[in-house]
Amino acid sequence: MAGSEPDEATGSQPMPAIEVAHLRKTYAGTTAVADVSFDVAEGEIFGILGPNGAGKTTTVECVSGLRTPDGGRVRVLGLDPRLDREDVRQLLGVQLQESRLPARIRVREALELYASFYRAPADVGELLELWGLADKAEARFGKLSGGQRQRLAVALAMVGNPRVVVLDELTTGLDPQARRTAWDMVRKVRDAGVTVLLVTHFMEEAERLCDRLAVIDRGRVAALDTPAGLTGRGPAGAQRMRFRLSQPIDAADLLALPEVTAAERRGDHWEVTGDAEVIGAVTAHLARRQIIAGELRVAQTSLDDAFIALTSHARAGADGRQEA
Numbered sequence: 001m002a003g004s005e006p007d008e009a010t011g012s013q014p015m016p017a018i019e020v021a022h023l024r025k026t027y028a029g030t031t032a033v034a035d036v037s038f039d040v041a042e043g044e045i046f047g048i049l050g051p052n053g054a055g056k057t058t059t060v061e062c063v064s065g066l067r068t069p070d071g072g073r074v075r076v077l078g079l080d081p082r083l084d085r086e087d088v089r090q091l092l093g094v095q096l097q098e099s100r101l102p103a104r105i106r107v108r109e110a111l112e113l114y115a116s117f118y119r120a121p122a123d124v125g126e127l128l129e130l131w132g133l134a135d136k137a138e139a140r141f142g143k144l145s146g147g148q149r150q151r152l153a154v155a156l157a158m159v160g161n162p163r164v165v166v167l168d169e170l171t172t173g174l175d176p177q178a179r180r181t182a183w184d185m186v187r188k189v190r191d192a193g194v195t196v197l198l199v200t201h202f203m204e205e206a207e208r209l210c211d212r213l214a215v216i217d218r219g220r221v222a223a224l225d226t227p228a229g230l231t232g233r234g235p236a237g238a239q240r241m242r243f244r245l246s247q248p249i250d251a252a253d254l255l256a257l258p259e260v261t262a263a264e265r266r267g268d269h270w271e272v273t274g275d276a277e278v279i280g281a282v283t284a285h286l287a288r289r290q291i292i293a294g295e296l297r298v299a300q301t302s303l304d305d306a307f308i309a310l311t312s313h314a315r316a317g318a319d320g321r322q323e324a
């Protein structure tokens with residue numbers, strides 16, 4: 001991420017590819033985005049993760065200039081997506097959640113049509129090759145498989161030779177193999193020097209692809225970090241251990257250990273979560289009391305765990321909606 005290094009001569013930070021500060025957007029009584037802020041450095045793959053209705057799509061639509069914010073500031077390469085609409089359109093490629101292409105349009109035709117909207121478009125023949133669509137160039141959109149449609153959606157997002165692309169739920173509905181191919185595509189986009197803003201529901205996708213993530217919940221940023229930073233405390237990451245005890249113990253006893261962040265009894269097992277040192281600390285503590293931990297299992301906590309912990313109250317409500 002060379003783009004995020006401070007400029008040595010001036011000591012100033014380079015301009016972020018995307019700046020979002022205190023973004024707010026309300027639809028007729030529903031606050032979709034209450035207060036969202038994040039910066040994306042040039043060359044990053046930045047993920048937006050959150051439960052249904054959290055405000056992810058509204059956020060990226062404001063970045064793309066497709067919606068007008070009610071408040072806050074949005075900049076793409078220093079430009080305002082609403083006021084500098086045409087310049088932003090030339091620099092930013094968008095793959096939207098559902099494709100709006102007519103079923104009868106052919107793949108090459110769609111790419112040529114979109115290419116005609118740009119000042120310096122990519123070569124359509126090269127795009128067809130690059131995105132594995134050369135043998136589908138004359139196929140109609142309605143006849144494409146889910147994976148082929150997604151490849152076309154990315155090719156269309158790239159047709160204007162953008163510096164930033166927005167990919168909204170690129171892999172939803174794809175089988176695991178097509179999803180992996182899509183991940184390779186996203187890496188290819190980044191390797192071409194393009195900054196990627198990616199909305200996803202999939203933790204694994206976020207973990208594998210994103211340099212940093214914003215977890216959005218009920219229209220606000222619940223966390224902003226690297227995937228590793230979100231899943232763990234400290235460089236080795238958080239750990240979860242599960243074991244059965246030879247005699248009863250109080251949760252408070254385990255929670256008193258500084259290495260422990262959570263301790264819960266589930267049936268005849270205990271589940272204890274903590275930092276990288278938690279396993280040694282808990283087993284030593286039990287040993288001092290001559291309590292034996294049997295059937296011990298250890299797992300690194302996942303981004304799933306972090307996501308659930310950060311957004312669990314959203315699931316307790318209806319669907320994360322929030323009234324203005």
Ligand SMILES: Nc1ncnc2c1ncn2[C@@H]1O[C@H](COP(=O)(O)OP(=O)(O)OP(=O)(O)O)[C@@H](O)[C@H]1O
Binds near residue numbers: 055
């Ligand atoms: N055009 C609209 N008119 C009215 N309400 C809307 C509109 N678009 C979105 N909303 C509401 O705003 C909230 C945020 O929606 P948004 O689509 O931004 O969330 P999301 O995080 O992308 O959700 P999902 O993961 O389900 O796509 C939701 O409560 C949604 O119902």
